Amino acid sequence: MSFNSDFIWGAATSSYQIEGAYKEDGKSLSIWDVMCEKPGAVFDSHTGKIACDHYHLYKEDVQLMKDIGLQAYRFSISWPRIFPSGTGKINSKGMDFYKKLCDNLLENNITPFATLFHWDLPYELYTKGGFLNRDSTDWFAEYAATVTKELGDRVQHYFTINEPQCIQYLGYGSGEHAPGLKTGLRDLLLIGHHLLLSHGKAVQAIRANGSSSVQVGWAPTCSGLYPATEKAEDIAATEMAQFDVTTEYNGTEFNSFGLTYFNDPVYLGKYPDKMFSLFGEYMPKIEQEDMKIISQKVDYHGHNVYNGVAIKSDGKGGYLYCKRDIGYPHTAMNWPVTPECVRWLPKNIAKRYGVPIYITENGLSNQDWVALDGKVHDSTRIDFLHRYFIQMKKAIEEGTPIKGYFQWSLLDNFEWSNGYKERFGLIYVDYETQKRTLKDSALWYSDVIKSNGDTL
Numbered sequence: 001m002s003f004n005s006d007f008i009w010g011a012a013t014s015s016y017q018i019e020g021a022y023k024e025d026g027k028s029l030s031i032w033d034v035m036c037e038k039p040g041a042v043f044d045s046h047t048g049k050i051a052c053d054h055y056h057l058y059k060e061d062v063q064l065m066k067d068i069g070l071q072a073y074r075f076s077i078s079w080p081r082i083f084p085s086g087t088g089k090i091n092s093k094g095m096d097f098y099k100k101l102c103d104n105l106l107e108n109n110i111t112p113f114a115t116l117f118h119w120d121l122p123y124e125l126y127t128k129g130g131f132l133n134r135d136s137t138d139w140f141a142e143y144a145a146t147v148t149k150e151l152g153d154r155v156q157h158y159f160t161i162n163e164p165q166c167i168q169y170l171g172y173g174s175g176e177h178a179p180g181l182k183t184g185l186r187d188l189l190l191i192g193h194h195l196l197l198s199h200g201k202a203v204q205a206i207r208a209n210g211s212s213s214v215q216v217g218w219a220p221t222c223s224g225l226y227p228a229t230e231k232a233e234d235i236a237a238t239e240m241a242q243f244d245v246t247t248e249y250n251g252t253e254f255n256s257f258g259l260t261y262f263n264d265p266v267y268l269g270k271y272p273d274k275m276f277s278l279f280g281e282y283m284p285k286i287e288q289e290d291m292k293i294i295s296q297k298v299d300y301h302g303h304n305v306y307n308g309v310a311i312k313s314d315g316k317g318g319y320l321y322c323k324r325d326i327g328y329p330h331t332a333m334n335w336p337v338t339p340e341c342v343r344w345l346p347k348n349i350a351k352r353y354g355v356p357i358y359i360t361e362n363g364l365s366n367q368d369w370v371a372l373d374g375k376v377h378d379s380t381r382i383d384f385l386h387r388y389f390i391q392m393k394k395a396i397e398e399g400t401p402i403k404g405y406f407q408w409s410l411l412d413n414f415e416w417s418n419g420y421k422e423r424f425g426l427i428y429v430d431y432e433t434q435k436r437t438l439k440d441s442a443l444w445y446s447d448v449i450k451s452n453g454d455t456l
């Protein structure tokens with residue numbers, strides 16, 4: 001068995017990272033617009049004011065997607081374009097942009113997958129407490145209801161929230177992301193709970209307001225653990241590690257990057273028991289209906305996965321994280337290249353939660369430039385994707401229900417605190433001229449799509 005005939009090959013982006021037009025047509029500022037003004041917050045003081053100017057160039061970008069042969073496109077909607085004040089009066093001009101984008105995608109046979117929230121919270125809502133405020137769950141539900149009603153039949157696939165882990169920890173723990181705060185454990189756990197509740201309320205809102213066949217899930221991330229060998233004890237140790245809750249991650253005191261902390265509530269209707277034993281009195285107050293709302297049935301699970309760590313058994317019924325080899329392969333952003341994560345993580349997700357899965361992000365930052373012949377020869381990206389696709393194919397052959405794959409990213413774009421330093425795109429963007437060039441990897445991906453993976 002290979003990829004199913006209905007397997008979906010796509011690419012992904014997010015609003016703040018590509019759109020630009022930061023205060024056009026009634027859009028208000030998001031927390032990222034404000035973060036970019038903070039000295040030292042973003043590499044070389046880059047901002048998303050113009051980014052890839054996708055707001056104006058979206059038709060050209062859709063044509064490029066068509067040239068590559070993408071079957072689906074995952075993009076996100078900018079909340080401050082729709083609701084400049086965060087709630088209340090809709091800004092129709094902002095909404096029109098997404099209607100036109102979706103119409104254009106559909107005319108070109110590209111299925112839109114819309115993410116409602118990829119981190120660009122309206123600044124005005126931040127001043128009201130953002131996700132620290134329980135009201136945020138209702139603000140988000142109102143926004144979700146409005147967008148799905150407005151987009152109607154155009155969009156059948158939604159993701160509520162992208163990477164709650166990063167919103168919570170990078171935004172409010174390490175402060176590396178907007179709003180750039182360093183709060184304590186109690187606040188982090190409270191934000192986590194409000195993100196979960198926001199997701200649940202948005203699922204309800206989408207079902208109540210979207211088209212009759214609308215489908216919805218969310219798109220978290222986590223490290224994808226894989227066994228050091230295929231010995232049964234290492235496979236069992238990997239599962240144990242993947243499902244575990246720990247306090248520490250990369251030297252932090254709080255690990256929001258595990259799988260089960262954010263996903264057990266959504267799929268099993270409860271936090272892992274270990275959350276209570278580890279964090280006890282710091283856990284948020286859980287109101288009576290909360291877990292029921294959080295665990296609304298979803299249609300699929302989206303997962304952003306880039307890398308992971310090899311795990312082995314400690315020989316005593318526990319697990320050990322393996323040290324990386326000296327000189328291990330890593331990307332321009334220093335992320336390790338670990339293709340096995342796209343085989344084992346989805347397998348373990350499906351095992352624990354029994355849900356169909358979309359890989360909603362995967363890819364790498366590479367040192368790309370336009371060569372003397374005018375092309376972009378990103379052979380490293382081709383090799384990276386090839387290795388990851390082989391592992392994804394293995395997972396599917398083993399029966400893991402992966403329904404589609406979205407490469408991150410369609411375009412080189414604004415990589416948060418790294419600004420434009422990192423290039424993740426299948427398409428090279430010259431930020432001075434906004435000229436786009438299909439990289440070699442885009443052409444290679446195009447062949448993979450055409451053959452539905454048979455060329456791998």
Ligand code: GCO
Pocket residue numbers: 014017162163166221304361408415416424
């Ligand atoms: C994330 C975000 C993307 C990033 C990408 C590369 O995973 O952090 O969803 O916006 O750009 O992952 O870091």
